[in-house]
Each structure stands twice: as structure tokens, then as C-alpha cells.
Amino acid sequence: MKLAREKRGQFVIIAVLLAAIMIVSIGALMHGAITYYKHEPWEEYSTLIGDVELNSRRLLELSLVNYTNSVVPDPNILGNNLEKWQDNLTDIYPSSGIVLDFSSSGLSQSWNPATKTALSQATADFTLDIKSIGLTGYKFSATISLSLRISVTSTNTTSHEITAAVKSESGNPVPNLNKNNFRINNATATAVSPFYDQTDILVYKIQYQGTLPATVEVWDQRGIRVVGTQN
Amino acid sequence: MRNLKNTKGQMRVIETIFAIFIIVAALYFVGIFAVSPTSPGYEVTDLEKMGYSALHDLDQQGLLASLVYNGNWSDLRTVLKITIPVDVYFNLTIYNLSGSKLNGDTQIIYGDSATFSNAKNIASVSYSLVGIPKQNPNTGKYEAKYDPRILVLQITRG
Numbered sequence: 001m002k003l004a005r006e007k008r009g010q011f012v013i014i015a016v017l018l019a020a021i022m023i024v025s026i027g028a029l030m031h032g033a034i035t036y037y038k039h040e041p042w043e044e045y046s047t048l049i050g051d052v053e054l055n056s057r058r059l060l061e062l063s064l065v066n067y068t069n070s071v072v073p074d075p076n077i078l079g080n081n082l083e084k085w086q087d088n089l090t091d092i093y094p095s096s097g098i099v100l101d102f103s104s105s106g107l108s109q110s111w112n113p114a115t116k117t118a119l120s121q122a123t124a125d126f127t128l129d130i131k132s133i134g135l136t137g138y139k140f141s142a143t144i145s146l147s148l149r150i151s152v153t154s155t156n157t158t159s160h161e162i163t164a165a166v167k168s169e170s171g172n173p174v175p176n177l178n179k180n181n182f183r184i185n186n187a188t189a190t191a192v193s194p195f196y197d198q199t200d201i202l203v204y205k206i207q208y209q210g211t212l213p214a215t216v217e218v219w220d221q222r223g224i225r226v227v228g229t230q231n
Numbered sequence: 232m233r234n235l236k237n238t239k240g241q242m243r244v245i246e247t248i249f250a251i252f253i254i255v256a257a258l259y260f261v262g263i264f265a266v267s268p269t270s271p272g273y274e275v276t277d278l279e280k281m282g283y284s285a286l287h288d289l290d291q292q293g294l295l296a297s298l299v300y301n302g303n304w305s306d307l308r309t310v311l312k313i314t315i316p317v318d319v320y321f322n323l324t325i326y327n328l329s330g331s332k333l334n335g336d337t338q339i340i341y342g343d344s345a346t347f348s349n350a351k352n353i354a355s356v357s358y359s360l361v362g363i364p365k366q367n368p369n370t371g372k373y374e375a376k377y378d379p380r381i382l383v384l385q386i387t388r389g
Contacts, residue, residue: 013246016249016253016254031261043280044279047283047286048283051286051359054287054290055359055361059361062362062376065375069372088359092379093359223365223375
């Protein structure tokens with residue numbers, strides 16, 4: 001009878017010991033997990049990637065501005081800038097082991113008479129490795145563009161109204177353009193007014209006195225230029 | 232008979248005390264693992280996160296490049312002061328690729344410079360910019376050159 005009682009006591013101690021082992025194990029496991037996720041500098045990594053991504057896009061913008069505003073456009077400007085950026089990144093972040101590769105890079109200016117749309121565009125695909133954080137093969141693409149679709153309504157032989165739909169790479173209309181952003185046949189547009197449009201949401205109506213065909217140049221706030229000609 | 236009952240009760244009490252001791256010991260052992268979040272190692276990491284986030288947010292909003300390339304150092308100090316918490320001091324220096332300091336004698340600083348020499352935990356983050364298109368006031372044409380800037384932000388708590 002006495003022996004049986006003692007065995008019950010041992011069972012309680014064993015149960016409590018097991019509970020204690022569980023507490024210690026779960027505690028250690030949770031501590032490891034929390035320390036890893038809370039104190040591993042994820043934000044630093046994502047900001048570093050964000051910096052490279054954002055400024056690679058900016059470089060496309062810069063190259064497109066240079067290309068579209070030059071009297072003699074240099075088609076190699078994007079490739080040259082990307083090569084410099086690739087080299088300089090290793091100097092800017094020496095301990096990160098950053099390697100940025102690019103492919104399918106290109107600049108273009110085009111006019112499609114069928115859709116009456118002009119397009120200035122820069123594109124590139126990137127692959128980013130950051131050895132210090134074990135990141136390899138992070139891919140991202142960047143496209144920067146400005147498009148212009150124009151239509152001309154003539155009231156008489158010299159008086160015309162040009163309707164211009166200006167859109168960025170997002171497909172959204174570019175707001176806040178004024179007469180300083182437009183030039184018609186090498187002359188500053190005299191009157192430019194924004195209007196709501198059911199198809200394009202926002203269009204600019206330009207009053208133009210002169211002869212046709214009209215060559216319309218537009219600069220957005222980033223400085224990207226696009227040119228369209230309409231009879 | 233009465234004596235036997237008393238002994239049985241004592242054993243239960245001893246068992247319970249022993250069990251409580253084991254549980255408390257286990258909890259204490261788990262507590263040893265816990266590291267205070269204000270320890271120096273984590274403090275610097277937190278400051279680095281804050282610095283990177285501040286610069287990246289300003290860059291995404293399109294403010295950083297325009298202030299840096301136009302040399303608006305006082306406006307740059309103001310936007311950083313707004314973005315970074317009040318109890319965090321900062322010192323921003325801007326360099327070009329050849330390593331020349333571009334903000335010259337103008338310090339983009341919040342807090343006493345002695346704070347940085349005396350502080351125990353200082354975080355330093357670097358951030359890069361590629362350039363910004365500028366409109367030539369004479370010709371009206373936009374000019375865009377690849378001209379990187381390296382921003383070095385030192386931050387510490389006051």
C-alpha cells in the first residue's frame with residue numbers, strides 16, 4: 001500500500017519534469033524564431049534592393065531624356081550608362097557583393113500613322129545578386145515611356161484645334177501639362193487646356209494657327225520628349 | 232491512523248513544492264535566453280533600418296534626388312528632420328564618385344556634433360542616386376547626365 005503511494009508521487013514528478021522540458025524547448029525555439037525574424041535586418045535588405053531597382057529605373061529615365069532631347073540621338077547612351085552604373089554599384093556598396101546584370105536594353109522613338117500615336121520608350125531587364133545576404137537571381141524589368149496620340153480638327157485653312165492624349169508607361173494620362181510643355185511646328189503653343197475625355201480620361205486641346213501638317217512635341221515633367229506629326 | 236494521514240499530506244506538499252521548483256527553474260532558464268531589445272547590437276540595427284527607410288521613402292517620393300542635385304541642403308535637413316523621429320539625431324554627407332564632399336562646409340545635421348563623438352551606438356547607412364534631368368534655362372531643352380551621388384547618413388539617439 002505504501003509502495004503504491006510512492007509510485008504515484010514519482011509519476012507527478014515525471015509529468016512535471018516533462019512539462020519543464022517542453023517549456024524550455026518551446027522557449028528556446030520561439031526565441032530563435034523571433035530573434036531571426038525580428039532582428040534580421042530585412043528592411044535593410046529590401047531598401048538596398050529598392051535603391052538599386054529605383055535608381056536603375058531612374059537611369060532609364062535619364063537615358064531616355066538624353067536620347068529624346070539630343071539633336072543627334074546616341075543609341076548607345078543607355079548601354080553605356082548601365083555599364084557605368086553596374087561598375088559603380090560595386091564601389092558604392094563595397095561590402096555587399098552587388099552584381100547587377102542587364103539585358104534586352106533599348107531606346108526607341110516611333111510614330112505609328114495607323115493609330116496616330118508617337119512613342120518614346122526605354123526598356124531593360126535586370127538580374128541582381130547580393131552575395132552578402134545570399135540573394136541570387138533577383139529579376140526585375142523596367143520600362144519608361146511617354147506616348148502621344150493626336151488628332152486635328154480644322155475650322156478653316158489656318159485655324160486648327162489639336163487634341164493630344166499624353167500617357168506615361170503606367171497607361172495613365174500625364175497631368176499638369178501647360179503650354180510650356182507643348183511645341184507645335186517649333187513654336188510654343190499659344191493656348192493649352194485640359195479636358196475630360198471618355199476614352200483617355202484626360203486630353204489637352206491646343207489652339208493652333210498655321211499650316212498643316214502639324215508637328216507636335218511634348219515634354220513631361222521628367223523631361224522625356226515625344227514627337228508626333230499629323231496632317 | 233491519524234499519524235498515517237498526516238504523513239500522506241506532508242508527502243503531497245513536498246511533491247507540490249518540488250514540482251513548483253522545477254517549473255520555476257524551467258521558466259527562469261527560458262528567461263535567460265531573452266535579450267532586451269535595447270541592447271547595443273539591436274539598437275544599431277534599428278537605427279540602420281530607420282535611416283534606410285527614411286532615405287528610400289524620400290527617394291520614392293521624388294524629393295531626395297531633386298534636393299541633392301539642386302544643393303538645397305537646408306530643405307534636405309528639414310525633410311529628414313520631419314521623416315526621422317525627434318529623439319534621433321542625424322548627420323548627412325554627400326559625396327560624388329571621386330569621393331569629394333559636395334555639401335562643403337554646410338552641415339546637414341540635426342543635434343550637436345558632440346553627440347556623434349560621444350554616442351555609444353551610431354549607425355551609418357549609405358544610399359546612391361544616379362542623376363536628375365535638368366532644364367537648360369537658356370535653351371529650354373532638358374539635359375540628363377549620369378552623375379551618381381553617394382549619401383552617407385549617420386544616425387544616433389539623443
